[in-house]
Amino acid sequence: MHSALRRLDLNLLLAFDAVYRHQSVTLAADELAMSTSALSHALTRLRSTLNDPLFFREGNQMRASLYANQLAEPVAESLRLLNFHLMPKPDFNPLTSDVCFKVAITDYTAFCVFPELMAELQKRAPGVKFELLYSPQMLAINELLAGHLDFALGFSEPDENIHDEIQAIDWLEDQYVAIRRKEFATLTTEEYLKAHHVVVTPWNEARGVIDFQLEKMGLHRHVTLKTPSMLSAPFIVAQSDLLMTLPRFAAEKFCRLVDVNAFPLPFYVPNYQVKIYSHRFSGKSAANQWLQTILRGLSLPSPGH
Incomplete structure (x- = not known):
């Protein structure tokens, strides 16, 4: 692979490109900040490597050979x-940057984080843009590894x-x-278990976190409606006797x-936890570090809120 390149000093292509454009060894040497003899030596090496004269002297100008004319455009484009x-x-300058972050989200992070984030960035980074995508966690991780996403904002899973x-x-x-x-004024464990529930499964999970916790306690709830969207569920709850469990900040x-x-x-459930997932070696490292700092500085929920 690249057998032609292995036998070529790529610096010689700079000499070729300069002589081709200027049609002069002297002017090319000036541009490259080298002596005319050094440039002439470079041309000799390139002629030998490519087995072509490349340039002919005609008066004060260097005229390109047919092969040199064929090489000129691809060499110039490759160098560019x-x-x-x-x-x-x-x-990275947030005030002038127009970087676009691609972020995998859930309803919770879209609904609870991005209003505050966009309000903050209007002042600090008016040109920064976002493309938000709904993506299951493991698919989002694979997209991060492939460089197709900058961040995934999602809840952590046990033993991930x-x-x-x-x-x-x-x-x-x-x-x-x-x-x-x-119309309801109380919520006891008995009332919770007797109620019919709306359960949000953003990634179409078979069961939610609450169901796992209830199972550990030897309990079970009645799920009447499962939906991937947190945004429609409260409106359903408001017009029915259904009950919905969700993080307090969204509630x-x-x-x-x-x-x-x-x-x-009315019973113990571990706190809802959200993580920022990113690639350790992202090509946007400075911009990504800046956005992580902004995200972590937002006025958002904390334990005991």
């Missing part, structure tokens, strides 16, 4: 691309096994509560939008 991709990356190249940062922690329409937002009340769960 190499120069572009090898240039040191400029420092994440690839070494993926960084998982503990980010948000929220308590679970239950919501039901305002408080819904309580201001629809006729529901939030109740502490």
Whole structure:
């Protein structure tokens, strides 16, 4: 593979390109900051490697051979691309950047995080853009590994096994509560278990976190409706006797939008935890580090909120 390149000093292509454009060894040497004798020596080496005279002297000008004319455009384009991709990356400046972050989300992170995030960035990074995608966690991890995503914002799973190249940062922690329409004033364990439930499964899980916890306690709830969307469920709850369990921060937002009340769960459930997943060796490292700092500085829920 690349057998032609292995026998070629790529610096010689800079000499070829300069002589071709200027049609002069002297002008080409000036551009490359080298002596005319050094440039002439470079041309001699390139002629020998390519087995072609490349240039003929005609008066004060260097005229290209047929082969040199064929090489000129692909050589110039290759040098341009190499120069572009090898240039040191400029420092990330959020005020002037137009970077687009691709982020895998759930309803919770879209509904509870992005209003605050976008309000903050309007002042600090007006040109920064986002493309939000719904993606199951393991698919999102694979997309991060392939470089198709910058972040995945999602809840952690018990005993999750994440690839070494993926960084998982503990980010948000929220308590679970239950919501039901305002006609109900209490919520006991007995009432919770007798109720019919709406369960949100953003990644079409067979069972939710609450079901696993109830099973550990030897209990069971009645699931009437499963939906992948958290956003429609509270409106269903507000017009029915159904009950829904969700993180408190989202519940408080819904309580201001629809006729529901939030109740502490009458039994123990571990806190809802959200992590920031990213690739440790992302090509946008400076921009990604900046966004992680912004995300972690938002005024969002914490344990005991």
